[in-house]
Amino acid sequence: MESSIELDRLHFFEQACKISEATYASNPLDAxxxxxxxxxxxxxxxxxxxxxxxKMIQDAISKLEEALSINPKKHNALWCLGNAQTSFAFLTNKEDEAGPYFEKAAQYFQQVVDEDPSNEIYMKSLEISAKPNVKQ
Known part of the structure; x- marks a missing residue:
């Protein structure tokens, strides 16, 4: 049952990418x-x-940066950038290689908290980014 749920998730997000790609082709300024x-x-x-x-994370980062260049007020894009940097950090082999990605994530989370200090998810993300648990 669980593998069927995972397969459904995979198909859902693949379809979402296809829809977004088509939307981008007709409206590249849709942040x-x-x-x-x-x-x-x-x-x-x-x-x-x-x-x-x-590679996918780098592609996502590029799209988020593009969204912010279109509309710098999209604080959810900043939050996603923080998550993308964190994800990339966890995929690196060594803690010293991961460090700069965690630092960048913390900067994005701080920016998003500055934009919307009442958002508990943003606050928690910033708090967690201060103490990542990296395996060596």
Missing amino acids: DNLIRWAGALLELCQFQSVPDSQ
Whole structure:
């Protein structure tokens, strides 16, 4: 049963990427679409090998940065960037290599908390980013 749920999730996020790609082709200035696309890529990377996951995360980061260049007020894009940096950090082999990604994530989480200090999810993300648990 669980594998069927995972397969459904995989198909759902693959479809979301296809829809976002089509939307982007007709409206490349839709920041919300870019954020959705990046989110779907971040979900899909969980089903990939480490190198493929890293590529997907980099693609998601690019889309989130593009969304922010279109609309800098999209604080959810900043939050997703923090999550993407954290995900990338956990896929690195060594703590010293992961450090800069965790630092960048913390910067994004601080920015998003500055934008919306009442958001508990943003606050928790910032708190967690201060003490990552990295395996060596």
